[in-house]
Amino acid sequence: MQAAISFKNVSKSYRSGQVRALDGVSFDIAQGEFFGLLGPNGAGKTSLISILAGLAQASGGQVTVLGHDVVRDYAQARRSLGIVPQELVFDPFFNVRESLRIQSGYFGVHHNDDWIDELLENLGLTDKADVNMRQLSGGMKRRVLVAQALVHRPPVIVLDEPTAGVDVELRQTLWHFIARLNREGSTVLLTTHYLEEAEALCQRIAMLKSGRVVALNSTSELLRGRASTMLRFKTDGVLPLALQAQARVTGRSVQIKSRDAAEVEEILAALRLAQCPVEDLEIGRADLEDVFLEIMQEHVASAGVAA
Numbered sequence: 001m002q003a004a005i006s007f008k009n010v011s012k013s014y015r016s017g018q019v020r021a022l023d024g025v026s027f028d029i030a031q032g033e034f035f036g037l038l039g040p041n042g043a044g045k046t047s048l049i050s051i052l053a054g055l056a057q058a059s060g061g062q063v064t065v066l067g068h069d070v071v072r073d074y075a076q077a078r079r080s081l082g083i084v085p086q087e088l089v090f091d092p093f094f095n096v097r098e099s100l101r102i103q104s105g106y107f108g109v110h111h112n113d114d115w116i117d118e119l120l121e122n123l124g125l126t127d128k129a130d131v132n133m134r135q136l137s138g139g140m141k142r143r144v145l146v147a148q149a150l151v152h153r154p155p156v157i158v159l160d161e162p163t164a165g166v167d168v169e170l171r172q173t174l175w176h177f178i179a180r181l182n183r184e185g186s187t188v189l190l191t192t193h194y195l196e197e198a199e200a201l202c203q204r205i206a207m208l209k210s211g212r213v214v215a216l217n218s219t220s221e222l223l224r225g226r227a228s229t230m231l232r233f234k235t236d237g238v239l240p241l242a243l244q245a246q247a248r249v250t251g252r253s254v255q256i257k258s259r260d261a262a263e264v265e266e267i268l269a270a271l272r273l274a275q276c277p278v279e280d281l282e283i284g285r286a287d288l289e290d291v292f293l294e295i296m297q298e299h300v301a302s303a304g305v306a307a
Helices: 045-053 074-079 096-106 113-122 138-150 168-183 195-201 219-225 261-273 288-306
Strands: 005-014 019-029 034-038 060-065 081-084 156-160 187-191 204-209 212-218 229-234 247-250 253-258 279-285
Touching: 005 045, 019 045, 019 060, 019 204, 019 212, 034 045, 034 195, 045 060, 045 081, 045 156, 074 081, 081 138, 096 113, 096 138, 113 138, 113 168, 138 156, 138 168, 156 168, 168 187, 168 195, 187 195, 195 219, 195 288, 204 219, 204 288, 212 219, 212 288, 219 288, 229 261, 253 261
Parallel strands: 034 187, 034 204, 081 156, 156 187
Antiparallel strands: 005 019, 005 060, 204 212, 229 253, 229 279, 247 253
């Protein structure tokens, strides 16, 4: 079956080649797949999405959407995509329903009020249909952006940080609706910094670092391949020096990776010896955030060795 999205050896340079944002990125996304694109800030995610959307041109390589080249067959490729951008971009002169009708017209779609009504209902916008865009809160504007991306019923949906800075209600509403569209056959490409969302939703994940793909596998295989025991607790004390190098500390919360039960006992013994108080102790498996950080750290270490 033809890939929904195909990136083939895609490169992108800025400042006359001095800055290389993408360096030979290649992977395919299958039709009907829910795919995650992860990476730290500056990894190249935005450049890749911009090239896919036709907002930037690759320095090399090829990108296709359902077989349509995003440069040579831009109109058909763009018609196949529904893109939810990071930025809150809206026209302040129209209400919500008018904005969706206008967006439909850009794709030659008319008389689709039934679908617009369904979008409004599923995204919690029904009571805002006649409200001017500039009067909406940031979260409501974000919902309209999602509706605009879906108004022409695209087979491929691209969500670029769709839940950044929005409330829990919108996140749940959005994922319920997007998951339904995916079950009905839509392909979804998601970029997000909320790794728990990617772990819950994405069937397969690519991780970018410094413009290169450093991991590409199913979510389950990524987790299984690096499965380990994670010791999680809170403390107001100072960790022993031996543990500080391997601990991930966020405020009072501490996570320490261990290989087995024996090493867990050694860590707890070291904490007791250092008189470091422990609260809310949990022992569990690594999650996607743990895997992501480990892969990123490995890449930094290997880059340092290569240098």
